[in-house]
Amino acid sequence: MQIVDLHEIAARQLAPLLEEEQACWLEELHWDYRPSSQLIRKFIDAQSLAGRAAIVDGQPAGYGFYVLDETKALIGGLYISPKYEHLRPAEQILSDMLGEMRGLPRVRRIEAQLMPFGGALDGAMVRENFRLYTRQFMILPLKEAQMAGTPVPEGLRLERWDDSHFESCARLIAQAYANHVDSEINDQYRTEAGATKFLKNIVILPGCGQFLPEASFVVRAEESSELTGAVLTSTVSMGVGHITQICVVPAFQGQRLGLRMMDAAIRALKSLRYHALTLTVTSQNAGAVKLYENLGFHVVKKFAAAVWEYRE
DSSP states (O other), X not given: OEEEEGGGSOGGGGHHHHHHHHHHHHHHHOOOOHHHHHHHHHHHHTTOOEEEEEEETTEEEEEEEEEEETTEEEEEEEEEOGGGGGGOHHHHHHHHHHHHHHTSTTOOEEEEEOOOSSSOOHHHHXXXXXXXXXXXXXXXXXXXXXXXXOOOOTTEEEEEOOGGGHHHHHHHHHHHTTTOHHHHHOGGGGSHHHHXXXXXXXXXXXXXXXXXXXXXXXXXXXXXXXXXXXXXXEEEETTEEEEEEEEEOGGGTTSSHHHHHHHHHHHHHXXXXXXXXXXXXXXXXXXXXXXHHHHTOEEEEEEEEEEEEOOO
């Protein structure tokens, strides 16, 4: 087995692997991964994607890549063909990438949320001094949805998403995730500037499917432009939506706003003839997990969110 830099190969050499990966995303998660694969191919051919690939007898066995964001590195993907899992190429690719990332003077934090289609990398991550947080990928067949019909509390308004809500939504996210486990996993949640980057990735850029404003909603006080809650939805494949964000400002938590917003998103998707809705949630967030289970969601796959931080 040979581990090579992504800068040294062409996208066409990884084509069979990328197509196999796309099939896994669609079959297991109902997610059309083709747009992401097309971007990966484009960046590989432009020699602008950092990462590694494993080659066995001239054939691609796996690949991984990462991106840099100021003092943070994010492992954006690591896929190994099940045919080669016994050779443990994932651990070698991970080790090589981590060595490179940690050697960059400005990198002080590394985040990863890798979907395990072959073997999980939890053990390797722990050995590399990552903290792990269990997350769940859940799905709801919309015909099985347990609709709540819960009205918003008096004095609040439920509205469909509009781009004028962008700045207020960034403030909402930073407030909602203060001292929350998800802000340990994703440090963008900790500041308004970070939340703005996060929102751009899911609303403007195709970072998590195609944003679907028709099934995205906000809640605000009748006399205020500041948001008390938001649910954002995207399309990830034909007829399948994905909740990219749902949060409620702390002062309004416990008032079933999350349930009301999910109900609105589900009804909107049904009216658009969608047949399924997916989301991810941190297992430690027990209240959210219970909410989704009560709506009819069930777990498709569990995976680990991993965080490494530089220590003197």
